[in-house]
Amino acid sequence: MTRGRSRLGRGEDARSAVATAAAAAGLVVAGVTAATAAAAAVVTVLMARRVVTPVAVRDEDVRVVSVDLAAGEIRLESSPESAMTGRYGFWFDRESGHARLGDVLADDGRTVRRAVPSVDFGRLDRARRGRMNGWYYLGPWELGHRYENVLVETALGPAPAWHIPAETPGPNWIVQVHGRGAKRHEALRAVDTAREAGWDSLLVSYRNDGEAPDSVDRRYGLGGTEWADVVAAVRYAVEHGAERVVLMGWSMGGAISLQAVLRSDEVRERLVGIVLDSPAIDWSDILRFQGTLQRLPHPIGDLTTRLLGTDAAVMLTGLAAPIDLEGLDVIAHADELDVPMLLMHSVDDGFVPIDGSRRLAAARPDLVDFEVFEGARHTKLWNHDPERWMALLRRFLDRQADAAPAEDLIDDEIVG
Template identity: 25%
Template sequence: MRTGPAGHVARSRSVPNSETHRRTPMRTFLRTEDGVTIDSVYEPGALVYDAGTPPSGDLVFVIAHGFTGDVDRPHVRRVATAFAQYGAVVTFSFRGHGRSGGRSTVGDKEVLDLAAAVTWAREFGHARVATVGFSMGGSVVLRHGALYGPEGSMREGRTEACTDAVVSVSAPARWYYRGTAPMRRLHWLVTRPEGRLVGRYGLRTRIHHREWSPVPLSPVESVPGIAPTPLLIVHGDRDGYFPVDHPRMLAEAAGDRGELWLEPGMGHAEHAAADELLARIGRWAVGRAG
C-alpha cells in the first residue's frame, strides 16, 4: 500500500481523476470542513464478477466504522476485503480514533469526516458511492444521507459529498439510550473523566469532554430526509446494545423508501456481520446505487 508523505493533507481535487489512480491503493490524510485530519485508505476493487452480478467498476464503498474502531482494526479490514469483491473501497478513522486528529464527538461532527471521505472517493472517478456504517458509523451514514441528500441543508455547493446508497448496520434510532448494560458502560466511558482516560489509553480513542450543543438531529429524525436515495437498515435480533425496536423505528420512519433486514442470531456491528451478510450487502449496493 502506498502511503503519502508524512504530514500530507489531501484536499479537494488532490487525486487526479484517472484510471491509473483508480487502480492504485493509497493512504493519506484528508482534511474535514472544520479542519480535522482524517486517516484514510483507498483500495481498488478486486473486480470479481459472476453472471448474476452487474458490473460494479464505477462503484466505491465508503465504510464508517463503529465507536473505538479505526482503519487498521482487523474487523474493519475484514469488512473492506468483503466489499472489495463488489467495488472499490474507502476506509477511514473517525476523528479521535487511531491516527486521525481531533477528538470523538460520538456521532455529531463525524458527519464531516464521512463527507470528506465521500468527496475523496469521488475524486478517483467513481460514478457511484455507497456509504456503509456500523453502530456509531451507522448513525453517521443516516445523518450524512439526510444532510447531504436532495433536501439536505448542506447539499448546495457540495454535491460531491452526497451518496447514492446508504446502508446502516446496528445503528441506534435515538440518542442517549441507556437501556442495556453495554450502553450504560459506553455512557460511563464518554461522560466520565476516568472513562475518557480508559478510552484514550485502553481503546486508542480520544473522546471530547464537551456535551453536544446543540443536540444533533437523531438517526430516526434523519431518515425521512434520505429519500429518494436507496436505504438499507440491517440489525441483528440478538444485538446486545440496541434491541429490535431501534431498527423498526428507523424502518417505520423510512416507509416504503427503505428496506429492513432483521438478521436472526446476529449480534452487534462489524464483529457480528458474517461474510455471507457482507456479501448480500455488497450485492444490494451494486443493484441500488445509481
C-alpha cells in the first residue's frame, strides 16, 4: 500500500486486488459465486490490513451517561469493559482527557456507577464517550522512584526506554515489552513488584509503536520483525550491568519476547526466565477469534492467516514482506525453550483467547507455571486482582534471583 493512499480506492486497482486476494486465500472454489468470493476477499484484505497496521486512534467504546464531579462519581453504560472490577485509567475526548476510575460502586445491568479518584486533564463532565485503559499510570514519575530516560540502539536507530533501578541496584534486570497498540506505559504496573524484589526494570519501545523508529513499511510484523529490537534491549541491559535477564511480554509483547528467545543466542545467554501476561501465542487462533467477535463468516480468520503469508500481502497490506504465521508458532518450537516461565491469562480475556496459552502450558509443563484468572479482561489482570498478580510475579522473580544464566552453565560444563 502506498503511503497515505489505498490501492483499493481506485477502480482498476480494486478489481486487481480483490482478484489477487481471492486467489491467494483460495476463495475461488466450486459452488461459490464470484460475487461471494469477491466480498469475502475484500473482508479478508481489510482484516489483514487492520492486524498489521499500527493503531492511530483507539475506539472510544464506552458511553458516558453522567458525571458528578462533586461526588467523585461517573455513570457509564454497562458493558464487559465498563463493568470490570478494579481500578483503571479512562481516556476521553480522543485522548485529550484522562481520569482514574476506581472500583464499581453499583451495576444495575444497564449502567455502571464507578468512583473517580482523579481527573488528570480534560473536561470529564463534558465527555460523551471514552475507553477503559489498564495502564493506570501515566509515567514512571507517578511511582515515586528514581528513573532514567535512556536510548536503546537498534538497527533502525535509537529507541527510547525507561530504566528504573531496584531498591538496591544489582545484576538482575527485567526487560518489559508492551503489546500491540500500547506503549511502554503498559508495563509500569510491574515496576513496584520488580523493584522490591531487587530487579531493575527496563521498559522498552520497538519499531512502529509510535515512540521507536519506524520500519520502512510502518507495519507490525506480529513478532517476526520486532524481536530484533528486544535483542537490542537485552544487549543494553547487559552493557549496563545485567547478569541475569527476565523478559516480560504483554499481549503481542509476549509473541515478540518469545521470538527473541527462539531466534537469538545473545538473549538466551543471559536469560533466566520469561513472564507472559495475556500473551499472543497463536496468531491463527487469534484471527479466528477476532473474526467471530466481528461476526464475520467463519473462514475469514483462516483466510487472513493464509493471505498474510503470501506475496499478495505486500501489495494489499503495505507489508515489506509476507508474515509466516506458521513460522511464528511457538508451540511448534516449545522444545527449544529452556527457562522457567510464568504464564498468566484470563478465561474472560475478550481479545486474545486463552487457548494458545493452554497449549503452550501443556507442551512444557516442566517449565511453565500457568496461572488462570477469571473475570479479567485483556492485559488487565493487575487491575482486576492486583494482590494475586503481584504475589505471582514476586514469587517468580525471587526464584530466579540467583539462577545461573545459560552462559554460566555453558562455562561450568566446559570447566567440568
